Amino acid sequence: MTSFSQQATALDDSSQQYNFAYLDEQTKRMIRRAILKGVAIPGYQVPFGGREMPMPYGWGTGGIMLSASILGQDDVLKVIDQGADDTTNAVSIRHFFSKVCDIATTEKTEQASVIQTRHRIPEQALSNNQILVFQVPIPEPLRFIEPRETETKKMHALEEYGSMQVKLYEDIVKYGYIATSYAYPVTVHGRYLMDPSPIPKFDNPKLHQSEALMIFGAGREKRIYCIPPYTDVHSLDFDDHPFSIQQWDEPCSLCGSHDTFLDEVLIDDQGQRMFICSDTDYCQKQQAAQLGAEHDSVS
Amino acid sequence: MTQLAKQLEEPRANAANQAEPALLQAQNLSMLYAPGKGFEDVNLSLYPGEVLAIVGESGSGKTTLLKTLSGRLAPQTGSISFQSDSNTAELYKISEAERRSLIRQHFGIVHQHPLDGLRPRVSAGGNIGERLMENGWRNYAEIRLQALTWLKAVEIDQSRIDDMPLTFSGGMQQRLQIARNLVTHPRLVFMDEPTGGLDVSVQARLLDLIRNLVTELQLAVVIVTHDLAVARLLAHRIMVMKQGQVVESGLTDRVLDDPSHPYTQLLVSSVLQQ
Numbered sequence: 001m002t003s004f005s006q007q008a009t010a011l012d013d014s015s016q017q018y019n020f021a022y023l024d025e026q027t028k029r030m031i032r033r034a035i036l037k038g039v040a041i042p043g044y045q046v047p048f049g050g051r052e053m054p055m056p057y058g059w060g061t062g063g064i065m066l067s068a069s070i071l072g073q074d075d076v077l078k079v080i081d082q083g084a085d086d087t088t089n090a091v092s093i094r095h096f097f098s099k100v101c102d103i104a105t106t107e108k109t110e111q112a113s114v115i116q117t118r119h120r121i122p123e124q125a126l127s128n129n130q131i132l133v134f135q136v137p138i139p140e141p142l143r144f145i146e147p148r149e150t151e152t153k154k155m156h157a158l159e160e161y162g163s164m165q166v167k168l169y170e171d172i173v174k175y176g177y178i179a180t181s182y183a184y185p186v187t188v189h190g191r192y193l194m195d196p197s198p199i200p201k202f203d204n205p206k207l208h209q210s211e212a213l214m215i216f217g218a219g220r221e222k223r224i225y226c227i228p229p230y231t232d233v234h235s236l237d238f239d240d241h242p243f244s245i246q247q248w249d250e251p252c253s254l255c256g257s258h259d260t261f262l263d264e265v266l267i268d269d270q271g272q273r274m275f276i277c278s279d280t281d282y283c284q285k286q287q288a289a290q291l292g293a294e295h296d297s298v299s
Numbered sequence: 300m301t302q303l304a305k306q307l308e309e310p311r312a313n314a315a316n317q318a319e320p321a322l323l324q325a326q327n328l329s330m331l332y333a334p335g336k337g338f339e340d341v342n343l344s345l346y347p348g349e350v351l352a353i354v355g356e357s358g359s360g361k362t363t364l365l366k367t368l369s370g371r372l373a374p375q376t377g378s379i380s381f382q383s384d385s386n387t388a389e390l391y392k393i394s395e396a397e398r399r400s401l402i403r404q405h406f407g408i409v410h411q412h413p414l415d416g417l418r419p420r421v422s423a424g425g426n427i428g429e430r431l432m433e434n435g436w437r438n439y440a441e442i443r444l445q446a447l448t449w450l451k452a453v454e455i456d457q458s459r460i461d462d463m464p465l466t467f468s469g470g471m472q473q474r475l476q477i478a479r480n481l482v483t484h485p486r487l488v489f490m491d492e493p494t495g496g497l498d499v500s501v502q503a504r505l506l507d508l509i510r511n512l513v514t515e516l517q518l519a520v521v522i523v524t525h526d527l528a529v530a531r532l533l534a535h536r537i538m539v540m541k542q543g544q545v546v547e548s549g550l551t552d553r554v555l556d557d558p559s560h561p562y563t564q565l566l567v568s569s570v571l572q573q
Contacts, residue, residue, distance in 0.1 A: 162433030
């Protein structure tokens, strides 16, 4: 009978038998080919042979497969979930990669070469030596209007996107303005209609002419699509109801930023609430800068 | 039998104004699923502002013919040419992209069951507006105005604009479907049993509405029906089909008052006389 610690050591040893970044090299090549095709046809959904990952669908399998196939030994990985580095999903994916790749990880946006993200784009502008990997639940933006896959494929092929406007029309009918606030449909490079994954529409302008390569992976539906650097990305709208992003009346309670995406946090059962940046790294940096400034003015 | 149909076709074509070419012209059209199932060797031409009724019993190939004419089912042999603006398009020779765009701009298709042609979970206004948005409209206020205008035109209360078609009665759904098809001002509308499944008084109102719209907008219409009363009320010309063959065709009054083919005689005599 082996003790628990012995078992744990044996498990640690066996992890050495994994290939670098968990996936085997043939799978990585297949995924890289799909990514290259996606880059060549911006916004087009490329099918790929998704693999079983050691986690359930919906937890970021698509993003993990993409990250695994592009990570090299010199890469520095950052993982965010709803903008935060310290939430369960972010922590466990970061831990997964530091275990199966033994690569450096970071929480600092500017230090990362690959950033895997769920539901946000970092506040800090990205540079052209960074890659942003998105986890995508439903890759097909036309699913709302057309349930048949054969038909949506045809609509993409023939560029029949007028009916997508119907979704926005229905919003205005119900709420008086375009109330879609996440997964807001965009056209990429003047051609393909794309679902930018459930990022808030606050982040849509960051897709336009982004310096960083953006790749999107849907694990359950086995689709990859990309926005190459410096590509035009246009959010759909009406002439008399133009696209606009969310705004808040108050600044972040922690760092005082006026121009970031804020999360509403309930702080007691009396209805008290506060608004804080959803991008934890950016918020901490702003706070540190303010502390530094105060320190300077005192001395 | 088909020879007779052809003979009757000719004088009408010659009588038509020479300056006005046929809107839709079909030649030697055949689409057979099995012998006698589908339609065979159909020739027809349709002129702007003309209403053509296709009548016949169940399984005679009416709906299949309508599908082929409206660009939704490729025929096995024969060709269809459509005169749009100044150029002529061969419906099944052009690419699918071109065909779908042509259908979107110039054709209207009214299905027998209104929910086949509507989006049940999109508001009535959205259903009408979708056609406009497909054709590039991007101004909410204008789309809304058009939707209201068309709801009024088909006699639906304008306050229902934001209600789902699922909450509409059968007759209202059918009228909404017609509005959705006419909003882009198509030149040619295909209707498959538009009055099927409606009670008699609702049928009468709907027919009245269709007749008014057709004259007002100078629409060309191909209407499939098994109801001779509908054909008599709406159509200028009539085509009688039996087992995939066109057995008789000509002016509506002529065919219905003086049917020459035994099957047409049977059809006419089986209508209840008052």
